[in-house]
Amino acid sequence: MKRISLTQHLVEEQRLNNTIPAELRLLIEVVARACKTISHAVGKGALGDVLGTAGSENVQGEVQKKLDVISNEILLEANEWGGHLAAMASEEMETIHLIPHRYPMGEYMLLFDPLDGSSNIDVNVSIGTIFSVLKAPEGMQTPTEKDFLQPGNKQVAAGYAVYGPQTVLVLTTGHGVNCFTLDREMGSWVLTQRDMQIPDQTKEFAINASNARHWQPPVKRYIDEMLAGGTGPRGKEFNMRWIASMVADVHRILNRGGIFMYPADEREPDKPGKLRLMYEANPMAFIVEQAGGAATNGQQRIMDIQPEKLHQRVPVFLGSKAEVELVTSYHQA
Ligand code: P6P
Numbered sequence: 533m534k535r536i537s538l539t540q541h542l543v544e545e546q547r548l549n550n551t552i553p554a555e556l557r558l559l560i561e562v563v564a565r566a567c568k569t570i571s572h573a574v575g576k577g578a579l580g581d582v583l584g585t586a587g588s589e590n591v592q593g594e595v596q597k598k599l600d601v602i603s604n605e606i607l608l609e610a611n612e613w614g615g616h617l618a619a620m621a622s623e624e625m626e627t628i629h630l631i632p633h634r635y636p637m638g639e640y641m642l643l644f645d646p647l648d649g650s651s652n653i654d655v656n657v658s659i660g661t662i663f664s665v666l667k668a669p670e671g672m673q674t675p676t677e678k679d680f681l682q683p684g685n686k687q688v689a690a691g692y693a694v695y696g697p698q699t700v701l702v703l704t705t706g707h708g709v710n711c712f713t714l715d716r717e718m719g720s721w722v723l724t725q726r727d728m729q730i731p732d733q734t735k736e737f738a739i740n741a742s743n744a745r746h747w748q749p750p751v752k753r754y755i756d757e758m759l760a761g762g763t764g765p766r767g768k769e770f771n772m773r774w775i776a777s778m779v780a781d782v783h784r785i786l787n788r789g790g791i792f793m794y795p796a797d798e799r800e801p802d803k804p805g806k807l808r809l810m811y812e813a814n815p816m817a818f819i820v821e822q823a824g825g826a827a828t829n830g831q832q833r834i835m836d837i838q839p840e841k842l843h844q845r846v847p848v849f850l851g852s853k854a855e856v857e858l859v860t861s862y863h864q865a
Contacts, residue, residue, distance in 0.1 A: 538564055538701070538712050538721035545707065552689075552705050559616040559640055559665065560689055564701055564712075564721055566610035567661050567693040570603045570647065571714060574659065574695045583654050591626040591843055592808075597653050600624055603646035603661065617642055618668040619675035621842055623811055628677055628842070640688070641666045641680060643811040648692075649777030658696030660779030664815040665689040677842050684814030684835030692779045692815065702728070702783065704822040709786070730825040731789035734852040736771050738781045739793040746797030750830065750862035778807065782816050782850070786823055791851035791859070795830065804829075805847040809839055813846050826856035830863040 536544075539561060546552040552560075573582055586596040604624040611617055612631055616638035620629040623645040631637050642665055649659035665688050669679050691703040699714040701721055711725035737758055739751075747755070758770040773790070775781050781792050796804040807813050817827030817834040827834045827850035837846065849856050 536723040538703075538723070541710065541712075541723050545705065549707055551707055555616050555638060556640065556665065556688060556705070558614065559611075559638070559642070560691070560703065560705075562610055562614050562616065563607070563642070563644075563663055563691070566607050567699075567701060568714060568719065568721075569606050569610070570661055571693065571695050571699040573602055573606070574599060574647075574653070577656065590624045592623065594650075596624065597647070597650045599653050599659075600647050600650050607642075607644055607646050607661075607663075611642055614638070616640055618672065619679070620644070621677075621680050621810065622646055623648075623808060623843070626843075628675060628680060630675060639668050641668050641675065643680065643815075645808070645811045648779055648812065649775075652775070652777050657775065657777060658694055658780040659777055660692050660694045660696075662692045662779060662812055662815050663690065664811055664818070680810065680842055681839040683838050684809075684817055685833075687814060687818050687835070690815035690818040692782070692819070694779045694783050696780065700724070700783070702786065702819060704819050706818075706822065709819055709823040711786075728786050728823045730786055730820065730823045730852055732824070732852055732854050734785075734789035734791065734855060735769065736773050736784075736788070736790040737793070737855070738773050738775075738785070738790060738851075739795075740774055740776070741772060743795075743797050746799050747795055748798060750859065750865070751793065751795045754859040754862050778812060778816065782820070785825075785851045786819070789852045791849065791855040793859070794848045796847040803845055805845050807845060807848050809834070809837060809844050809846040810842060813848050813850075816848075817850060820850045824853065825851050826853040826860075827851075828856055828860045830860060 542557045586601045615636040621643045644663040689705045701712045709728040712721035713724040829847045
């Protein structure tokens with residue numbers, strides 16, 4: 533396959549579909565460069581004094597790993613000076629990050645989980661970066677948190693990087709999903725999977741089964757039917773896979789089908805699930821839908837949820853369309 537770089541792909545998309553304004557293309561390339569830098573830092577591991585905790589907690593009350601803080605800084609520094617952004621928001625920061633006055637403000641807003649799956653960092657399991665791009669509201673002067681509270685259907689781009697055996701970048705701008713693999717020798721992103729499509733049927737599901745006793749009835753019913761195997765109502769065997777790294781679980785699903793679930797559980801009604809809407813669920817939902825899958829919170833399409841808080845959590849059911857529609861129907865039964 534002729535090598536097509538990320539830049540060539542984006543320029544051709546811009547030319548053919550006229551869908552990616554130059555400013556958005558340049559923003560995506562800046563984020564992709566930052567992911568290269570994060571990949572390099574992650575790849576050093578113990579040799580780079582980047583493992584272990586940073587001795588601080590993030591807004592979620594989670595202990596920050598050194599690489600969480602490093603990755604967040606890399607994304608902030610890479611994106612401040614380009615002139616494409618009005619502001620940024622991150623899982624690792626309580627409030628939004630404005631562009632310093634010395635730089636021009638742009639028309640986009642970037643949200644990210646700089647290093648998702650942190651619990652896997654010290655044991656060398658795949659982790660990643662998730663990002664979402666929104667347009668700044670017309671006429672906005674000084675960005676506030678409220679300007680970020682747009683439903684996921686307003687996203688103009690979304691992507692994730694997986695720092696695993698290969699470093700890959702999966703990207704959508706609303707016209708399909710493409711995957712780029714990092715050529716570490718050349719330092720360039722090379723198109724390796726065009727127009728990814730999630731298989732509609734699957735034999736795999738992803739959920740943290742240690743929470744089973746806390747699941748609500750529709751989830752219990754759905755999982756029990758899968759575990760009943762060939763003799764049960766589903767009439768086939770299913771395998772459970774759980775990497776505890778959303779980017780890795782979603783990337784597997786994009787490639788061979790499956791359903792990823794992080795449901796609300798009965799322990800904490802005010803914390804509906806663990807995953808965050810703005811910079812985990814929404815970008816992944818955009819990508820999954822663009823690849824022919826579906827993504828709901830059990831009741832409605834994730835990308836139709838009107839956000840109320842920057843760091844709000846949401847139950848997540850995403851992946852092969854037939855499975856997401858079935859488990860969602862159980863919530864509505
Ligand atoms: P659990 C990582 O911390 C994360 O936010 C997602 O990447 C992952 O899917 C989930 O949490 C893992 O949760 O319950 O297995 O620790």
